[in-house]
């Protein structure tokens with residue numbers, strides 16, 4: 023407070039003035055008032071409004087301010103969220119169906135889930151600054167491989183149901199079978215069946231649901247999906263079904279449970295070709311549906327057809343082991359419409375947690391947990407029998423079905439009175455699933471639900487002595503698992519704590535430096551936004567809990583949906599898609615369904631500009647559409663003539679245009695309305711990829727620009743942290759004519775209140791509202807920013823991008839800009855000049871940035887050899903300057919190479935990054951000094967990030983795919 027005062031008097035402020043100083047907007051936005059003035063004046067503007075008037079085409083501007091509730095302070099927002107949380111009631115969940123109670127070890131909750139070093143990290147594209155999370159993901163893969171008994175695993179998928187759907191399409195790609203039908207075990211979870219059906223329909227796959235042991239056809243199948251143990255709890259010996267599908271050259275896929283596999287013969291040992299499932303019960307709270315990590319394991323032979331990221335072992339420049347993402351040529355960024363999947367953002371943070379849960383417990387700890395769960399279940403079953411009930415499940419791990427003729431409802435209600443939720447299978451059957459959190463008192467309480475006098479009739483200790491195991495003897499596990507050292511070293515908390523710290527220390531996340539990723543909007547994830555995620559009343563709800571127990575969540579969804587509608591101009595929002603890619607897919611399906619509902623099923627052409635993100639073409643193909651590319655002109659804009667020509671050419675077959683706005687080139691295309699109109703004129707619909715919404719909020723609304731449907735990456739614009747590559751949320755907004763087709767859910771009715779006669783697109787995620795437990799983050803962000811604050815954030819995002827573009831243009835050409843020479847919220851700089859003059863590649867620049875303590879911007883997308891920079895509104899001017907200085911210093915180094923002052927063969931750029939071990943080694947035989955290698959700018963002496971490895975050799979890792987943990991000796995040998 024800089025108000026002047028004369029000695030002896032104290033200045034007077036009104037309550038209003040003082041309250042305004044407790045302002046979240048000011049904390050979320052990096053630059054303060056003087057910095058904003060300086061940035062504006064550098065660009066030749068005297069106000070933010072003047073800049074925005076020039077940068078954003080007037081045709082698309084919204085005409086009024088956002089109507090959002092008055093802003094809340096951090097405390098007020100948390101208070102409101104606490105009130106909502108209080109409206110949720112957490113009962114003991116025994117519903118099962120793929121979601122189980124679990125104990126998140128404190129050391130993991132506090133040091134991963136609640137630790138920004140882990141949750142603010144980006145996807146590990148820059149391997150050298152990501153070794154910590156890559157190691158954690160490798161542990162996860164090793165755990166999945168060991169427990170399932172298969173050869174390779176990926177580093178997570180979005181949820182169990184989508185993993186099953188991905189496995190189905192994997193089977194279709196690799197199976198030599200002639201059939202086009204896919205058989206699904208009737209004992210799969212209902213949400214899995216629903217998602218598989220949705221996926222199958224546009225691809226022309228016939229789904230047959232039945233009993234795989236008695237109803238499997240001898241021909242016509244390319245794949246079979248089993249659930250082991252079944253959704254009912256029953257464990258069956260599926261070997262005959264596996265043989266039968268193999269005889270047709272089809273693949274057998276097992277949906278399975280990692281905890282059960284500590285005791286059961288893994289599917290990989292009884293012939294399954296693919297295993298999928300959820301790792302939720304390994305320490306990740308249910309969170310009313312998510313986020314959790316799904317897993318997929320399969321055979322080495324299918325590695326090039328596997329969806330999702332795979333972490334692999336390679337070597338660095340010094341020949342030492344180093345980790346990286348392997349076989350990226352499978353993924354949509356490169357393969358586009360031929361990609362193995364559209365999955366981009368996955369579930370890294372949750373996979374890290376699940377992997378660490380296994381590290382912390384080790385094989386013995388996990389087995390003990392599993393045995394205890396099983397023992398409780400066996401005791402429970404015997405007790406129920408003695409109370410006169412028929413337990414229909416014969417061989418089980420943790421789940422029973424109990425026959426209760428005509429009494430399901432009554433007993434369900436009595437259980438609720440005892441604070442327990444059970445699964446209602448039908449009017450005569452209840453399902454009960456136990457888990458790691460089950461204790462004696464709960465089993466006793468449950469017995470009393472079934473018989474009021476159970477307390478007098480049953481005694482746990484007596485039953486414990488009497489009861490045998492109920493696991494099938496021919497399917498008990500004999501193979502060992504988790505033999506690798508990492509699962510044996512960290513069972514004590516001190517060691518675990520230090521292991522987590524050591525790994526986090528290897529990485530650059532937002533808690534260390536700005537991460538200026540174009541298109542990915544790495545902005546502040548405020549602590550206050552994050553806090554509610556682990557609150558009990560948000561974290562511990564089962565997604566299928568009765569709605570009257572989840573009123574707080576329902577309120578959160580309604581408010582968030584209404585706010586997102588106001589921000590985007592849409593009429594309805596579906597929160598089900600749990601990543602942007604899933605939003606694209608769901609949105610295209612609503613378009614498809616709309617055309618079908620109007621008798622225009624022939625409309626199947628999707629126009630996509632060449633500059634589109636790889637998920638766009640990949641999603642279009644999954645939605646059963648044909649991709650037709652539209653050219654871009656030299657300034658990165660859609661070639662409107664080409665678009666019109668293609669729209670006309672495909673006329674009656676035109677289904678949709680997918681377009682990103684502002685464009686992936688970081689430009690507000692003035693022609694966007696004309697483009698949307700041209701598509702509408704031909705009967706097509708407009709899908710707007712909303713990844714760049716951070717440039718629009720409060721300034722323009724996608725629905726007014728012409729979009730019919732759009733996804734919003736809540737993990738970009740709305741502050742959900744990236745988690746090292748997930749979780750995320752990709753809800754879609756639609757105009758009213760598409761609302762009836764939004765996703766619904768087979769277990770929870772009313773998820774799409776607008777659903778009508780024509781039906782919906784079906785179900786696209788396992789949980790009704792996707793990854794619900796991270797929605798408080800976006801709610802809090804909007805509540806604390808308010809309409810004016812959000813608008814200011816957008817203005818600042820645009821100001822900061824232009825400020826950086828201006829500074830960097832001294833050294834690097836800025837590739838695209840609008841008519842006034844301004845960019846939107848990001849800019850593409852051309853590093854190819856360094857290649858021409860000094861032989862320095864965009865890779866060299868990215869790796870040299872590491873020596874300067876930075877994570878590189880987005881590389882070579884959408885234009886090869888360039889960098890796309892998005893500073894966001896959250897970075898202070900000081901940080902923007904620091905980054906620009908690094909980029910300018912790198913240019914100077916490249917100039918020195920060009921001028922012959924630095925060797926072309928041995929310079930700090932091509933050798934970057936320089937790990938500590940190299941810089942401090944006894945020998946140093948480079949043509950430049952150690953100081954230049956490590957401390958090219960003075961400020962690094964105060965605060966230096968050391969890359970733990972040298973530059974990683976990508977090709978080597980792809981040639982020799984290893985996606986399991988290397989033995990520790992490998993590190994020792996390499997060091998010698």
Ligand SMILES: *Cc1c(COP(=O)(O)O)cnc(C)c1O
Nearest residue numbers: 366367541601602603635637713
């Ligand atoms: C991030 C992004 C996507 C994909 O979103 P995910 O949440 O990673 O699935 C799609 N399009 C663009 C332009 C993006 O930047």
